Amino acid sequence: HPDHALAGDVAAAGAAWSGARLLEYPIWAWHWSTPDGEWPLGLIRRFDLSPEDHARKLQALALHRSQVLPLSDEPGDEAVVPPAMAAHFARGFEIFVDGTAAEAPSPDASGTASLARSFFDEFYREARDPWGFETRWYERRKRALTLAALPRERFGAALELGCSIGVLTADLAARCDTVMAVDIAEQPLSIARERLAGRPGVRFARMTLPGEWPSGVFDLIVVSEVGYYLATADLERFFQRCRGSLAPGGVLLACHWRHPVPEYPLSGDRVHDMLATVPGLVRTVEHRESDFLLEVWQPEPARSVAQHEGLVP
Structure with a gap:
């Protein structure tokens, strides 16, 4: 029944935007x-x-x-x-x-589903740092560009979605009063907790996004190398929930690998194409390389770094 389907879509969108229970x-x-x-x-x-x-x-x-x-x-x-x-x-x-409690990956119209938790559990079972966050120059350079793209020197509350073993989390903690870091798998979270043990203001949680979602409003939300793990419908809800959790004047940073990976439901470029459709956000930073795409989005009307510094009206 199309009337039932439309009513359900509207309710799901409203719950995603507001963080309400569906x-x-x-x-x-x-x-x-x-x-x-x-x-x-x-x-x-x-x-x-x-x-x-x-x-x-x-x-x-x-x-x-x-x-x-x-x-x-x-x-x-x-x-x-x-x-x-x-x-x-x-x-x-x-x-x-x-519907809010459902953690099972939901397929999109093509039948493609988000990657399940078991995929990541198996991935981390083979190695402590399978992506080389601690060892690769590529990752160190990308983190430096990520931190340089942030339009403010300091933030209050930050949310990192897909924190893995906590290498970027440590850098964010140096520039934020509090950091809430989330990942789908427990193994990398145990490493991240050990890495930042005793660091005040840093919390970790295992969650399956977007069905589970941290409470609160955040001045900075970081979506780094996580969006392409989700099928289209889940990513739409994911970005809706990001928008709903973003404080007025907040910053949403997204960074994704651009090369194809057969196991991933989406490409990095597709993730950023979908991010561009979220209403009420303005892109203020775009850094595009052959390997990855890095963008910063802010609620409109967004002000540039030079405007914040008083260099231009």
Whole structure:
């Protein structure tokens, strides 16, 4: 039903922007689904209605005559919602699916899904630093460019999405009052925690993005080499949640590898193309190389570094 689909899309977008909990309401699934089929049993939530609310609901259902009563006595004009179907909604409780709690990778229209946690668990099982953050000149140079692209010398609260073993986290901690660093896998997080042990203001959390999301508002959000792990639908929600977590006047920095990787759902260029569609953001920095793309986005109206310094109006 396109009206149901549109209502669901609007609710999902609103929940993503605001960080609210998303509860999905099954309607025709009661008719065609089976308990061992499409129902995600671990995400089912029951809410009991008060006697007053139950009575109001029964009254409202009875008034929905075009659905619960026959349109006429002619064959084919039977009630759209027959009594056996209506019984599911006449009970004294509601059943919802907790969409916010879902951690399973969701496929996009092409059938491509975000990379699962098991992919990263296996990747880090082979090596402590599989990408060479600690050893490669390429990574050291890219970090230096990343830090140089930040339009302010210091930030209050920062959020790093996809912190891995915490090498960039340490650099961010030197320029931010607090850093919330998130990763999908526990193994790199244990290394990151050890690296920054005792560093005040730095916290780590294991989360599967975008279904799980840290609370709070941040002056700086860093999305470095993580966006292409997500399928299109998940990345759209990911950037919506980034926008919703960005403080007024905040900074969103994104940096991604541009060469194709067969295992990744998206390319780095595609990630940045999608970032450019997020409403209300203005790109203030663009650094493009054959290997990676680095951009800074700020809520409009964004001011340049020279404007902040009073060098230009």
